[in-house]
Amino acid sequence: MHLLAYLLLVASLMFCIGFGTIAVMQLWQGRTLVLPWMEKAHLMVTALMTVSSLILLWALVNFDFSNSYVARYTSLDLSTFYRMTAFWAGQAGSLLFWAWSVAIFGVFFLYSDAYKALSEGTKVWFWLIFLSVMAFMLLLLTSWSNPFTMISPAPRDGNGLNPLLQNPGMIFHPPLLFLGYGGFAIPGCLALAQALNGSVKQEGSWTAISRNFTLIAWLCLSAGIILGGWWAYMELGWGGYWAWDPVENASLIPWLVGTAFLHTSVIESRRNKLHRINIFLMALTTISAFFATYLVRSGVVDSLHAFGDGGVGTPLLIFIILFTGISLLTALQYKHPESRPLSEPASREGFLVLTAWVLLALGIIILVATMWPVFSKFWSESPLGLEPAFYNRVCLPLFVVISALLMVCPWLGWKGGIRDPKRFGIVLASAAVAAGVLISMGYTLPMAVAGGATAIACLAGIALLFATEPAMRRSMRSIAAYGVHVGLALTVLGVAISGPYKQEQQIELGLNESVQVGSYTFTYKQLNQGETRAYIFIEADLEVTRNGKAVGPMHPQRRLYHKFPSSAFSEAATIFSLGNEMYATLLGANEGHKATLKLSVNPLVNWVWIGGTLMCLFPLLGLSTYRKRENGDPDAV
Incomplete structure (x- = not known):
């Protein structure tokens, strides 16, 4: 049975390579005749991977210790629930789950109204890129990280699941991360496909077409990160929720890039600008998900969560470099027929761009700091990683800047200036009052006061917006966007106080x-x-x-x-x-x-989890049926 599961993965790989090659030929000839067969090929790949995944799940549940993966991560004393979740406890199983997630998202996209709006040329480009990503993941599974290797003779009992993983947080934390990574593959591949096909005028922007998939991927990744912090707080026993561990950082980087994209995509959908930037940012979000996998599986950094090399590090690095180069070239060559220049910096456009830049700066800082042990090998024989104090000293002020931007941005006009000075004055006054109250309560550290005061002012500003503008209350997208901002403000408040004043x-x-x-x-x-x-x-x-x-x-x-x-x-x-x-x-x-x-x-501290939960739930209100031309609320952020 395990040989069958492995052969099904090999067959899936052959389907991806074969139909990817056919897609190249079709594009070279300027034809799309084989498109229906490419769609059916992906359905076949998903079906084969589903059978392989179910075989592994069956082996985990039924104590099939002849499978090396089962023997390594389960045991006779492990409950059925934890035997099932051992699916993603190890390197091979988690990689299979991620690849399977990508395939399933591809099926949902195939049957969506958004996919039907695409031209045939864009569809062929999409399947070429998407099947190439799938082929690479299947190559890892069939060459370096096979979850179906056998042991003979089979042991009577397995090694068991790491006790740290026997926690509700770790039941959902890893699969949510992988669902987030997998979901971003859809808009990432679509952005490149539409740019290469040049068909935006006929079918509408890819940002609108893939919007639901982007939101679902983002909320899954957010939920995975929040649950990971809760797990660390409850299970590791050190009383904290974020230690700037390399693998924690690895999941945060695609979240930061994806969040930056969500802000710049507003400018594209509302103002018809930043098309090249958005193409590259979405591709970069997908790339950073693979980089997170590289950190966990390459052995380049030491971490509580890392799996070690296992041979996949070098192939992952090569794929990341190639995908980055292709994405950058695609974005640079793209020319939108109706693109317009940005407004002045002191406008809503300017502040949204500034927010995106701060998020990207955080991502770059965290990336460099995480990889510091690798970089320092060039000049030191004993490279050391950077301590959490470095991250707190450098990153926390930038998070406070984001909180301040969150407080100001809703009150700026698209073309510049404050759109309601009186109400904006109330928001600034609430920030000053909040700062005074925090100081009177003994919270005097500058970053804690600034973070807490701007978070409270943000909450006050959002309440004022919805109390005074009926149009905001009627727009589900506005409710979703500002609901996420409420969650972020509560999280900022919890982080600003819980860490320094523990x-x-x-x-x-x-x-x-x-x-x-x-x-x-x-x-x-x-x-x-x-x-x-x-x-x-x-x-x-x-x-x-x-x-x-x-x-x-x-x-x-x-x-x-x-x-x-x-x-x-x-x-x-x-x-x-x-x-x-x-x-x-x-x-x-x-x-x-x-x-x-x-x-x-x-x-x-519990406001971190409350705020994080709201950030994961409110995007669901922003999901909608795709329409080719959409007129959004100009005040939605």
Whole structure:
């Protein structure tokens, strides 16, 4: 059965190469006769990959340890749910899931109204580029990262799933990232296809045609990143949600590029400008998704999440370089028949472009900093990565700038100037009041105050917009766009306060001893021990009080899994709060039941998750049926 699954992947590769070659011949001859067969070929590729994927899933669920991937990432004591999610736990399985996601998005696009609006020439170009991407991914799966290699004789039990991955956040975090990467392949390939075919006047802009796919990809990627932060906060036991780890950074880079595109695409759809920039930005979003994969799978950087090389690093790098070169040349040669110059910088157009530039600058800084150990090898024998302090010092001010732009941009006219000075004055006044309130509460660090004040002013401005402009309330696109901005503002507020003002102590306590963290008292009451089928554990019972009043109990655990006897894992405990959240990690205990604990008070941290959730949900309201000519709300951002 596993041989069959592998042969189906090989057949899929042959279909992609064969019909990609036919597409080149058709374009060379100026014909589109084989287009229906190319569409059917993609359906066949998707069907074959679906069968291969289901075979792997069946093997994971049914303990088929003759498969090397199954033996490596599952075990007899693993629940069915986690056996299924082991599909994307390793390099080969996650790559298969990503390629499968790309194929499925291709099927949805094939049957969409947007695809029907394309000319036949653009369709042939699209399938040439899309099938080339699919062929490369299938080449990786059939050559360097095969999920169907066999073991003989088969072991009686597998190695088990890393305990860090046995968490609800990691059930959804990786597949959402891959769905985001896969979704961006549609607009990325379409942008290049329409530019090469030169048919924008006949069929409408690709930005409008692929809009739904862009939004779905963006919200999936956003959700994957937010869930990854929540997983780190709840499962790693260090009390934080973002450590500027290379693999965390890798997923953030395509998000930044894609978000930059969302802002410049508004200028194209509303003002008929920035066509070349948008083509390259969308292609770059797709490329940066492959770069994220390169970081995880090439072994060039050390990370908690990285898989190591496995032979795919060099092919990925070659593909990234070639795709980047083709995309850049395509964008440079493109000439839109009706393009117009930008308005003055102090306009909504100018601020949207500035927002995109800040997002891209963040992406470049993070890229260079992440790759610093690689670059520094040219002049140092002992290259070192950059510490989180560097990222915080350089990147956080730029995130505050984005928050400030978010506050100002809705009040600018498209051609320049403030469109409503009185209401804009109210927004500025709310920023000043918010800054004063934050300072009076003891939050005095400049970046925290600036980030919190601009975020609160942004929220006030959006509320004012919708309260005073009925047209905004009637536009689903405006609701979707500003809803995302509300989520981002709440996230900025949570990040601005929770990081710098976290109060933390690591201490050893005996039974019934207490420690003060901020205004909260943690009392260690009891140590419990137990065992489950998968692990043994110790658990500390804590009581938390404030000014003598009970806040609640906490039960952090330290676990030793049977399959991973050399490593102990923490299971953090929290007391939820929209203000100060209690957080406790048990680091260990001695025979006298003295416990070593890490205790912290994290202010406003849950607004990060609330804001992130809103950012992932509101784009759904912006989805719409494609119409060839659309007249959007001029105030939609």
